[in-house]
Amino acid sequence: MIDVLKRLLTESIETEVLEFKTARQSFDKHTLGKYFSALSNEASLSNKSYAWLIFGVNDDHDIVGTQITEQTLNKYKLEIKSNTSPMLNFTNIHRVDVEGKQVLMFQIPSALKGVPTAWKGHYYGRDGESLGALNMEELERIKRQNIAFDWSAKTVDNAEIKDLSTEAIALAREQFLIKNPNLVTEINSWDDTKFLNKAKITINGKITTTAILLLGKPESEHFINPAVAKISWILKDRDNLEKDYEHFGCPLLANIDNVYAKIRNLKYRYLPEETLFPEETNQFDPYIIREALNNCIVHQDYTLGGKINVVEREDGVLTFVNSGGFIPESIEKVLEVDAPETCYRNPFLASAMVNLGMIDTIGSGIKKMFILQKDKFFPLPIYNLGDDQVKVEIIGKVLDMNYARRLAQSKNDLTLQEIVLLDKVAKRLPLLGTEIKALRRKGLIEGRKPNFHISSSIAASTGGKSTYIKLKGIDNDYCQKMILDFLKKFESGRRQDFEEMLLDKLPDALNKQQKRNKVRNNLQSLKKQKLIEPHGKLWKMSKPKN
Incomplete structure (x- = not known):
């Protein structure tokens, strides 16, 4: 990183993707957010993977050092994560020591393709060294990136229909018929070429990357190289040590069931004294598994060359990981709006998967996952976004001191958004100021920041009085x-x-x-x-x- 810093210091002037600030003791968080938005957007416009914001260097490129602490950096990260849309954060923050002086190098990721980066609802850009609003031409140029490039719609040279699995095509016909029962007579009269065109899996008879992914023979994966059509199932024990694994490739349409079959969906038995609960239930609802898995397939950034991972832990935790940033602003926004996204990373693949009944585009899939977990009194899905990947964690059991699972049944006046916030309290996750006010307004939490706990009224209604007393303690x-x-x-x-x-x-x-x-x-x-x-x-x- 010292070599990188020396190279950046040799730049004669600051550019649209490079900014130096003295910032000896601190830096205004709102201004930092503006620079994050501007540098992220300019990196996208310059076709670069990231931009740099350097603290501890003055306008003459002399190293003056900064004393900003790790605690302050964590506050900066939370501020950026909470107020950018789509939700992004620093790729990395490098602390470099140069002759006894500390320099902070903020590595800011490029805006997602087709999605400009906003700070508190506003798009920022750079004109040389000046910081200001992103102009309309640049805004439209970023938005057109997604239209101009759809990896999933690429046609594959030299690939033919014989490179697709006949079994997978037959399964695709069955799925398409379920989705379109009124076309039963017509579908049976179509040959494979016409069917694949009608189902929007091929384009005018030409094989697409989508066709290889969903229907290709195992040996056909080389057609989409360096992209990878692979899902890895990994079983780990309670100590996170690997016990078993298996890889599944093309055709993904057929192999989804094989991945699903590997997951040991054990029965979860509730404690006898919890009389409101059924005696037993599956750890993981089948809908949640399929929805999370299909979301990984449709939202994967295949240009990054990564595979999809499904990690099952023996202590009842299931994790799905796919490459690529999360395009919606945040999970909270998805639950709030409950509407389809205006843009997708892989529009052609998304359309094909809709036609085959694998996903829907009405925006209800994620929300239904949250509701299913809530109705079983299990923790809500945990989304970890960052480092160019999306990680979704599903917990198939009741956690200690987790009241949110019981609130849905006993408190009909709670919205899903409020239950999401109570779930954060139960998991001891930090709350934003607006979230704290919302929970206090309804009397749902007690305590002082950051040590909040579920209020006594809620504990009484859910049978958690003893746990509440432990949380509250003596005054x-x-x-x-x-x-x-x-x-x-x-x-x-x-x-x-x-x-x-x-x-x-x-x-x-x-x-x-x-x-x-x-x-x-x-x-x-x-x-x-x-x-x-x-x-x-x-x-x-x-x-x-x-």
Whole structure:
């Protein structure tokens, strides 16, 4: 990275994809977001994979150093992730030491093909060194990229219908007939060439990359090289060690069932005392497995040359991973809008998969996955977006202290969006300010940032009273009463004595250091009230003044 920095410093002027800032102590987050949007869009327009924003370098390209901390960088990452659309983040942040001075190199990814990067709803660009709104011509140029290039619609030279699997074509006919029962007479009269054209899998009889992916013989994969038509199923134990695996290639239409058959969809048995639950259920709903798998196929960025991974863990977690960024703004936006996307990475492939009944384009697939998990009281799907991949984690069991699964049945006034936020609380994930306000407004959470927990009213309605008490713990008044009772009985005590007495009674939402801090704060509070006083390392009751 030092060599990269030296090369960037030799640039005579800042360019549309390179910006230097002094930023000795900090940098305004809103301005950082504008630069992220601008540099991301300019990288796309320049046909580059990324752009650079460098902190710790002045306008004369002299290294002055920056003291921005890792904690501040984490805040920057959260800010960028929360306010860019589609949701993006830094590809990497490199901290480089040059002659004792720290330089931060922010690597900013290019905008997705056909999708300009926005910051808080506005598109930014660069004109030389100037930062401003992305002009209309540039905005349209980025949007046209997706129209100009659809990898899935490419025709394959030298490939013929004989390179497709006859069994896969027969299966495609069955699927197409289910989707179009009114065409039964016509379909039976079509030869394979006409059927493939009508189903929009080939173009005027020419074999497409979509045709190879979905219907190609195993040995036909070389036609789409360097793209990979492969799904890997991997079984791991509870310690994340690999126990088994199998690879599935062309034709993907037929092999989806084979991947599905490998997943050990075990029965999950609820605890007997949870009388509201059925006695047992499948860990993973079949719809969720197929929807997640088909989404991987249709949204995969095949130009990156990666394969699709399905990782099954023996502790009841199923993970789907595909290459390529997430085109919608965010999962929250998908659940909110509940409408089809205006653009797809692989439009031709998406159309073919719709015609074969593999996916729909009405925008309800992801939302249905969330509802199915919610109705089983399981954690909601977890989407991890970044590093040019989409990772979806499905948990096939009830987690400890996870109230959100039960709320759907007992609280009919909750929206799916509110349940998603409560799910974040249960998983101890950070909440945005607007999310905190929304949950507080309905009295759904208690506690102080970042240690929120489900409110007592919710706990009572879901039978989680004991867990709520553990989360909430004793309050300061009761904590101080216990300290005073201890000193009245034993006359003196060390801080360690009070910690041993109180730590397991303080809120489970706090970590060990936070609990120790709470004990210390209560001792200081009693001291200020002149109720106790220190004697070296011992604490004693204050002596009454004459």
